[in-house]
Amino acid sequence: MSKNxxxxxxxxxxxxxxxxxxxxxxxxxxxxEFNARLHEAESIGPGVRDLMSGNHPTCKASDFTVVEDTxxxxxxxxxxxxxxxxxxxxxxxxFGQPELVATEPAYRRRGLVRKQFDVIHALSEARxxxxxxxxxxxxYYRMFGYEMALDMEAAQVIxxxxxxxxxxxETETCRLRPRTDADNTFIQELYxxxxxSHVFACPRTPALWEYEFNGRSAGSDARHEWRIIEDLExxxxxxxxxxxxxxxxxxxxxxxxxxxxxxxMELKPGVGYLHLIxxxxxxxxxxAEATPIAPEINNRETTGVQFxxxxxxxxxxxxxxxxxxxxxxxxxxxxxxxxxxxxxxIQPALEKHLIGTVAEGYTGELKIxxxxxxxxxxxxxxxxxxxxxxxxxxxEAGDAQFPELTFLQLLCGRCRTAELAxxxxxxxxxxxxAILLDCLFPEFTSEIxxx
Numbered sequence: 001m002s003k004n005x006x007x008x009x010x011x012x013x014x015x016x017x018x019x020x021x022x023x024x025x026x027x028x029x030x031x032x033e034f035n036a037r038l039h040e041a042e043s044i045g046p047g048v049r050d051l052m053s054g055n056h057p058t059c060k061a062s063d064f065t066v067v068e069d070t071x072x073x074x075x076x077x078x079x080x081x082x083x084x085x086x087x088x089x090x091x092x093x094x095f096g097q098p099e100l101v102a103t104e105p106a107y108r109r110r111g112l113v114r115k116q117f118d119v120i121h122a123l124s125e126a127r128x129x130x131x132x133x134x135x136x137x138x139x140y141y142r143m144f145g146y147e148m149a150l151d152m153e154a155a156q157v158i159x160x161x162x163x164x165x166x167x168x169x170e171t172e173t174c175r176l177r178p179r180t181d182a183d184n185t186f187i188q189e190l191y192x193x194x195x196x197s198h199v200f201a202c203p204r205t206p207a208l209w210e211y212e213f214n215g216r217s218a219g220s221d222a223r224h225e226w227r228i229i230e231d232l233e234x235x236x237x238x239x240x241x242x243x244x245x246x247x248x249x250x251x252x253x254x255x256x257x258x259x260x261x262x263x264x265m266e267l268k269p270g271v272g273y274l275h276l277i278x279x280x281x282x283x284x285x286x287x288a289e290a291t292p293i294a295p296e297i298n299n300r301e302t303t304g305v306q307f308x309x310x311x312x313x314x315x316x317x318x319x320x321x322x323x324x325x326x327x328x329x330x331x332x333x334x335x336x337x338x339x340x341x342x343x344x345x346i347q348p349a350l351e352k353h354l355i356g357t358v359a360e361g362y363t364g365e366l367k368i369x370x371x372x373x374x375x376x377x378x379x380x381x382x383x384x385x386x387x388x389x390x391x392x393x394x395x396e397a398g399d400a401q402f403p404e405l406t407f408l409q410l411l412c413g414r415c416r417t418a419e420l421a422x423x424x425x426x427x428x429x430x431x432x433x434a435i436l437l438d439c440l441f442p443e444f445t446s447e448i449x450x451x
Contacts, residue, residue, distance in 0.1 A: 005122075007122050007123060007126065010022055010119065014115065016110075017069055017070045018067055018068070018069060018110075018112070019067070019070050020066075020067050020116065022062045022065060023062060023064035023066050023080075025054070027052075027061065027064070028048070028053075028061065030074075030075050031048050031052065031064060031075060031078060032044075032045040032048045033045065034078060034102065038102040038104070039100075042296060043220060043295075044100070046217040046218075047217075047220040048100065050215075050220050051064075055215060057205070057207045059081075059451075063080050063081050063082070064078060064079070064100075065078060065080070065116045065119050067103075067107070067112045069107075074104075076107040076112070077102065077107060077113065077116065078100065078102060078103075079099070079101040079102075079116050079117070079120060080098070080120075081096050081097070081123055082099055083096050083127055084096075084097065084202060084451040085202070085203065086201065086448075087198075087200070087201050087203060088199065088346045088349055089199055089349035089352060089353065090196070091345065091346050091348060091349050092203075093130045093342070093346070094127060094128050095129060095132070095133065096123075096129040096131075097450060097451065098120050098132060099134065101113060101136065113144075114143070117144045121335075125337065130338070130345055131334065131336050131342060132334070132336075133332045133450075134333040135152060135332060135333075141333040145405075146333035146335045147406070148331035148332070148333055149331060149333075149408035149409045149411070149412040149414055150413075150414060150444070150448075151310065151311060151329040151445060151447070152332045152447070152448070153308050153330050154310050154326075154327065154445070155307060155308045155309075155327040156307045156309075156316060156327070157304050157305070157306045157307070157326075157327065158281065158304055158307075158319065158325075159325075160285060160288075160303055160304055162320060162323030163281050164320070166278075172279040174229050174231055174279045174280055174283065175232065175283055176227040176228065176229060176283040176284070176287060177228050177230060178227060179239070181213065181214075183228050183239070187226065187239050188209055190238065190266040190268060191204070191266065194266045198444070198446050199442055200448055201446075202448055202451065212224070213226075218244075224241050224242065224244065225241070225243070226239060226240070227240045227242070227287065229267070229276070236268065237268060237271050238266050238268055239265070239266060240264070240265050241262070241263045241265070242260055242261055242262045242287070242291075243260070245292050246259055246291050246293045247259065247261060247294045247297060248294070249304065249306055256298075257299060257301070257304060258301060258302050259288070259302070259303060259305060260284065260287065260288035260302065260306065261308055262284065262305060262308065263308055263309075264449055265309060267314075273314055273315045273318045277318045277319070281305070285305060288304075289302055308447060309446075310445050310446040310447040311329060311445035311446075312446070313446075331414065332412075334408050334412055339407075340375060340387055340388065340389055344387050347387065350384060350440050350441075351382060351383055351384055353441070353442055354382050354439050357439040358439070359436050361381050362379045362381075363379055363380050363381055364379055364432070366436055366437075367397070367400075368398060368401075368407065368433075369392045369395075369397055369400065370401075370403075371392070373390075373392075374390040374391060374392045374397075375387065375389065375390055376388050376389075399432065400417070400428065400429035400434075401426065401429075402420070403424055403427060406420055406424055410441050412441075412444060413441060413443045416438055417429050417433075417437050417438055418434065
């Protein structure tokens, strides 16, 4: 029986007067209310409407699943799949993002999310998606074959008390202004240039760019605002992307606060942050003071600017060192249904990663043991001649052992082999394998701007 056969079984009777089906546009109002209420955020509602409207380039109403109580006609559980294209060191691959997972409290612990994930996974497989990722609550999605493996939302915060004051005789070096459509090409080119060296990235098609600039509803949680960084003569220097509201964070004292969230910030080639940083921080703080606070936030005072730019970003090097508070990254949940297929797809990138390293030109084999399964890689002068499934005949067979799904943390660049061996006592590599694996799968410390 095909793994995708479950798609043809919908609508599906789950018993207890519950029916699993794909959503339709007629469910839009109910799903917007349902998600806003259960996620406790008014901004979720407009975001759901956008995804179901038919205007989103990659998602539509039928990409939502719902469980309906047929006695009351109410939706009691739901999720959706937002399909997109990511790149791995420049190689495009299809990526699926399950999101907006919610169940009414009275209907929990009945396996409703698991059954919907069976459908979502089958839908993703039918679309040829090689990887799935979720931004979700701790632990939960491990139950469905996901590992917290990819960096997300590493942040640095500067509180208002540390925003530099304009000194006497000091002249501002830049300012911020709103984006216009005339700036769109400039932003697109800077973004493309910025992600060119990233291991993981989410590029935009022209249709997606138009949707990002002008398609999302004003109240949607997925909408971002754009500001152009320019000099005092009006020359474009770069851009800032931030949320349309200030949202909850913490002050330096540890008390609750509210921050403007900067999600992306890029400068054009030939322009550096050192000359701009004092003026840029002042301009961002001015924008923070003028930005509304999210409706669900009780604290009504803006306290800082939070830069969610990944563990490493050029601007971090010029922040006032004593003024910055660092927040470690959370993580994407990642699922790779067919690891061999994914590795075969990104094979050119893996070979490219070896160039310029101590493993350049490597000839030999690498057997990776996942205890119940494994992968066999064969190299010849730095070229991967074979990537295949391998079944270890002994629990200690092979050149490296990775328990459960921990290998995904290496694949996604969150951890090095030494870190994994330290964190998991049943993770082990020989010396050659440790060097080779770290070269094949470089560290990833940036932030992904997903759909």
